[in-house]
Amino acid sequence: MVITSGSREYATRVLRCWLTNQKSLKPIYWQKNRTFHSELDLSVSSTSLGHIKKILRQQNVTFQEGHSCLLFRCPICDDNKKKELTVFVNKTTGFFLCQQCEHSGSWDILERFFDKKSTTKIQELNNLKKTLSIEKDYSDKWDKICKSCQAVSKLSENDYHSLIEKFQLPTSITQSQLSQLNSEYDLSTSKLYFPLRSLSNKITGCKTLSLKSSSIIESSLPSINPTGLIIYREKKLKNDTTGVLVPSVEDLLALISQKVANTIICLPQGLQNLPIQVLPNLELFNKLILWFDNDAISWDSARHYAKKLNEKRCYFVRPTNQQPRPKIAVARELNLKSIIQDAQPIYHKSVTTFSSLRKDVLSDLQNVDKVQGVKWTRYPTLNKLLKGHRRGEFTIVTGPTGSGKTTFMSEYSLDLAMQGVNTLWGSFEIRNTRLAKTMLQQMCGVQLEDNLHNFELYADEFEKLPIYFMTFHGQQTLSVVMDAVQHATYVHDISHVIIDNVQFMMGMSEQSKHLDRYYRQDVIISEFRSFATKTNCHVTLVIHPRKERAEDDLTSSSIFGGAKASQEADNILIIQDKRTASLKGKKYLQVTKNRYSGDLGVMPLDFDRTSLSYQQKKKPKPEESLKNIKQSDEDGN
Numbered sequence: 001m002v003i004t005s006g007s008r009e010y011a012t013r014v015l016r017c018w019l020t021n022q023k024s025l026k027p028i029y030w031q032k033n034r035t036f037h038s039e040l041d042l043s044v045s046s047t048s049l050g051h052i053k054k055i056l057r058q059q060n061v062t063f064q065e066g067h068s069c070l071l072f073r074c075p076i077c078d079d080n081k082k083k084e085l086t087v088f089v090n091k092t093t094g095f096f097l098c099q100q101c102e103h104s105g106s107w108d109i110l111e112r113f114f115d116k117k118s119t120t121k122i123q124e125l126n127n128l129k130k131t132l133s134i135e136k137d138y139s140d141k142w143d144k145i146c147k148s149c150q151a152v153s154k155l156s157e158n159d160y161h162s163l164i165e166k167f168q169l170p171t172s173i174t175q176s177q178l179s180q181l182n183s184e185y186d187l188s189t190s191k192l193y194f195p196l197r198s199l200s201n202k203i204t205g206c207k208t209l210s211l212k213s214s215s216i217i218e219s220s221l222p223s224i225n226p227t228g229l230i231i232y233r234e235k236k237l238k239n240d241t242t243g244v245l246v247p248s249v250e251d252l253l254a255l256i257s258q259k260v261a262n263t264i265i266c267l268p269q270g271l272q273n274l275p276i277q278v279l280p281n282l283e284l285f286n287k288l289i290l291w292f293d294n295d296a297i298s299w300d301s302a303r304h305y306a307k308k309l310n311e312k313r314c315y316f317v318r319p320t321n322q323q324p325r326p327k328i329a330v331a332r333e334l335n336l337k338s339i340i341q342d343a344q345p346i347y348h349k350s351v352t353t354f355s356s357l358r359k360d361v362l363s364d365l366q367n368v369d370k371v372q373g374v375k376w377t378r379y380p381t382l383n384k385l386l387k388g389h390r391r392g393e394f395t396i397v398t399g400p401t402g403s404g405k406t407t408f409m410s411e412y413s414l415d416l417a418m419q420g421v422n423t424l425w426g427s428f429e430i431r432n433t434r435l436a437k438t439m440l441q442q443m444c445g446v447q448l449e450d451n452l453h454n455f456e457l458y459a460d461e462f463e464k465l466p467i468y469f470m471t472f473h474g475q476q477t478l479s480v481v482m483d484a485v486q487h488a489t490y491v492h493d494i495s496h497v498i499i500d501n502v503q504f505m506m507g508m509s510e511q512s513k514h515l516d517r518y519y520r521q522d523v524i525i526s527e528f529r530s531f532a533t534k535t536n537c538h539v540t541l542v543i544h545p546r547k548e549r550a551e552d553d554l555t556s557s558s559i560f561g562g563a564k565a566s567q568e569a570d571n572i573l574i575i576q577d578k579r580t581a582s583l584k585g586k587k588y589l590q591v592t593k594n595r596y597s598g599d600l601g602v603m604p605l606d607f608d609r610t611s612l613s614y615q616q617k618k619k620p621k622p623e624e625s626l627k628n629i630k631q632s633d634e635d636g637n
Contacts, residue, residue, distance in 0.1 A: 047094040047107045059114045065091075066283040067310035074098040075113035076129060088199070088280035092308075092490055095276055099199040102135040104277070135277075136227065138196075138203045145193055145206070149186045153179035159187065166190060167209055167216060169250075170257035170330050177256050181232060194249055196220075196228030196268050199280045204228035205268065207249050218248055220268055223464055227277040230266035232256055241286040244340065245305075246326060247271050247298070251291070254326040260337040261289075271301040272420060272466060273493045274308055282309065289343045291317040293325040296371045297420075300391050300536060304493055306346045307535075315343035320362050372596075378415045378615040381603040385591045386571060389416055391495050393596070394532045394568060395540040398559050399575030403587065404607065405542055406430055406500055408575065408614055411442045413498055413540075414467075418443070422466040424485065424494045428476060428504035432469045438612055439467070445611040468492055478505050478524055482531070489535055499528070501542040503560070521561035529568040541565075545574075556592045570595040575605065 052070065056063050063072035064085060074087035077100050086100040087110070094107030109132070113125055152175065155163065160175050163185060184193040192209040205226040210217050220226040230252060233240070243263040246252050247270040255264045265282070267274065271292065282288065288309055292298035299319050306314040317323050323339050330336065373388025399405045406427070417423045427435050441448050443465075444458045451458075470484050481499070488494050499505075506520045525541070532539040543565060545558040554574050556566040566572060572593035578585030589603045605614045 049091045052089060052091075052094060052107060055111055055114070061114070067286075067313055068092075068279045068308060069283055071283070074101060074103075075110065076103050076132075077101045088283065090276055090279065093276065093487065097135070097199065097277060097280055099280070102200055102202070103129070103132045104135060105132050135198055135200065135202060136204045138205050138222075141221075142195060142203045142206065146184055148188075149184035149193060151179070152183045152185050152192075155185060159185075163192070166211060167192065169253055173253055173257035177232075178253070180235070181230060194230050194266075196226060196230060198228050198277070207266065207268070209249055216250070218250065218270075220270075225273075225275065226268045227275045228268055229278055229281050231281075232264045232266075234259075234262045239284075241284065242289070243282070243285045243287070244289045244291055246291055247293070247301075248325075248327075251326040254330040255291075255336065258330060258336050260340055271298055273422065274305045276308070276491055279308065285313070287313055287315065289315045289317065289340055291326060291340070291343075292319070294319040294321070294323070294328075297374070298325075300495070301493070303346065303536060304495075308490065311346050314346045316346055317343050318362075374416055374419055374421055376412075376415045377419070378411065378613070379603065380616060381601070382589075382591075385597075385599045385601050385603070386594060387597050387599075389421065389496070389538060390596065391538050392532055392536045393538050393570040394529050395538070395571040395573065396559060396565055396569040397540060397542045397573045397575075398545045398554065400545065400554070400577050403575045403577040404605070404614075405575055406435070407438060407607075407612060408589070408605065409498055409500060409540065409542060410435060410439045411613055411615070413496060414439050414442055414465075416496060417465045417467050420466065421496050422468075422492055422494045423496045423498070424468050424470065424488045424492070426470040426472060426481065426485070426497070426499045428472055428474060428499075429501060431473060432471070436462075436469070441612050445613065447610055466492075468494070475504050478527060481505055482527060485531065486535075489537055494537060496538045496540070497528075498540045499542065501544060503544055518562045522564040525561075525564050525568050553590075566593065569593060576602075 049070075053063075056070075056072065061072050062085075063070050065071075066088075069088040069090055071085045071088055073083055073085055076098060077086065084100070087096055087098040089096045089107060089110070095104070096107060096110045097104040109128070112128065115121060150159075152160070152163070155175065163169075164171060164173070181194050185191075186193070190211045194207045194209075195203045196205040196207065198204045205228055206221050207226075207230065208219050208221065210219070230249070231243075232252065240262040242261075243265050244255060244261045245265050245267060246255065247267050249266055252264055252266040255261055263285075268278065269275065290302045290305065292302050296319075302316055306316075317339055322334070323329070323342075324332070324334075326336065329339065371390075373386075373390035375383045375388050397405060397409060406429070413421075413423050413425070425432075425435065437448065440458055440462050443462055444451075444454075448455065448458070468488055470481075470488075472481065472484070485494075485497055489497075502521060502524055505524055506517055521543075528539045528541060531537065544560050545554050546560050553576055556572050556574075557563075558574075559565045559572075570593075571591070574590045574592055575587065576590050577587045579587060587605045587607070589605055591600050591602070594600060603616070606617070607614055
């Protein structure tokens with residue numbers, strides 16, 4: 001069993017630790033500035049491939065067009081006497097990375113270095129050069145790791161066999177093969193280290209295997225946004241343009257042990273994200289075979305990664321029972337070479353046939369529970385109704401003003417993010433600092449003001465979650481918002497976008513006509529519906545309802561605007577708040593549309609002010625209630 005840092009078990013253990021023995025402190029003012037998590041960098045210029053090529057031709061720059069990048073001579077390098085093509089520019093974002101000078105940044109910065117006509121201009125560019133990002137260097141930390149470890153190549157025969165047995169690695173993998181990865185082994189802590197390397201062969205981090213109880217835990221260092229790859233090549237191999245991509249070290253070692261591929265590549269962040277910094281490393285491969293796990297999440301990640309890598313060169317090992325992940329395939333003694341040879345291309349023309357889809361259909365049938373989506377841990381009723389959170393769907397959330405839409409959505413999305421769902425928040429009404437504070441309190445389940453002594457612990461764990469915030473506030477145009485959403489989806493592999501709320505993109509004013517506002521909202525709905533389908537990303541839009549009488553229930557027809565919102569939505573969630581209409585009135589969430597299973601129903605929303613949470617409380621089992629009653633009677637006597 002492999003447990004990753006983003007798994008449900010890990011999150012549960014962390015929260016249990018936090019929720020015990022909390023001590024109250026008097027409120028004090030927090031002086032230190034801290035970023036809870038990455039805010040989406042909207043300063044990155046949006047540029048087209050056509051514009052980049054136009055500038056290069058105007059500057060008489062020779063370039064090669066690769067699968068995901070353009071390659072040409074770096075204008076920043078001072079010592080590039082051989083005039084080698086060393087800089088890679090991403091064809092989608094314009095992000096550049098030079099393997100020689102190791103500078104990186106956006107296209108608009110690189111473009112300025114083509115103009116070196118005057119002395120003043122050269123001085124200005126030299127000053128600009130000092131501000132550019134340099135590729136991460138993990139060498140010093142790796143040296144410290146090596147000092148406390150022993151190279152696998154120098155292990156005794158007994159120690160090596162003990163390592164294989166402890167980590168349940170294939171017995172056919174040789175010490176020479178494992179040594180080729182420059183792996184290090186800490187005998188005292190039973191931890192195995194594998195370095196991640198960049199385009200320039202610099203160490204940018206590492207992946208580790210460690211033991212905890214009977215489980216093997218795989219993690220990456222640094223824990224936030226590691227880059228670089230682990231690439232294994234057969235020793236006698238010179239050039240091979242075919243590579244097999246796997247998300248974990250265990251799968252990498254499984255394939256190495258069977259000698260079924262000449263080049264095997266392990267990704268730095270598994271299924272979480274494919275950093276754009278590693279794309280230049282993969283340019284030399286004309287064929288990439290993606291072999292991930294046998295579940296819907298792995299399948300979705302594979303298709304999303306293929307769009308970054310260029311779909312035309314990507315082949316998939318379809319997730320079926322007869323084609324599980326490499327580690328399991330080796331354990332079951334399956335024919336791995338045959339599985340790789342049967343990998344299917346992802347790229348299809350506009351028209352396809354059932355023969356191309358039959359393995360996808362089989363995969364869905366064999367993974368019914370996983371195809372249903374990611375389950376909520378805090379809302380079991382939602383799991384019964386919606387079955388799960390699925391990519392590519394479009395959800396509308398509405399409710400009266402002040403009913404807690406944003407508070408509910410923050411916890412709703414936090415629950416998914418704690419299970420590894422990459423999330424992008426667009427909050428136009430509430431500032432990111434307040435939103436992050438709410439989510440942080442919901443995660444740890446205690447009053448932050450009374451537990452400031454644990455703030456660093458809480459914030460460090462929250463920072464590891466795959467949550468990103470757009471820096472917009474107030475009214476924004478649809479084009480600006482969509483540009484940011486598309487950028488984040490490509491760079492950070494976003495699978496859930498929340499927009500709170502749609503009215504802030506409509507440019508509403510006193511002069512606007514009702515028809516005009518309806519039309520604008522329909523355009524917004526159409527854009528996000530199309531985006532969700534094309535990018536296989538779940539989009540959740542918060543929309544205010546029309547004004548209704550307090551005693552009347554809201555319905556799908558109560559959503560502000562025309563009928564397009566309710567027609568396009570896969571799911572409609574309505575917060576019904578009856579507290580103002582009746583003394584015994586309650587608040588609950590009503591599912592009024594569910595295109596996946598058709599199940600409709602309600603979920604009570606009981607608010608806990610301490611944790612700012614609507615988490616459903618588990619009802620005690622009858623035998624537990626009886627036990628508690630008996631215990632109370634004994635205590636009374």
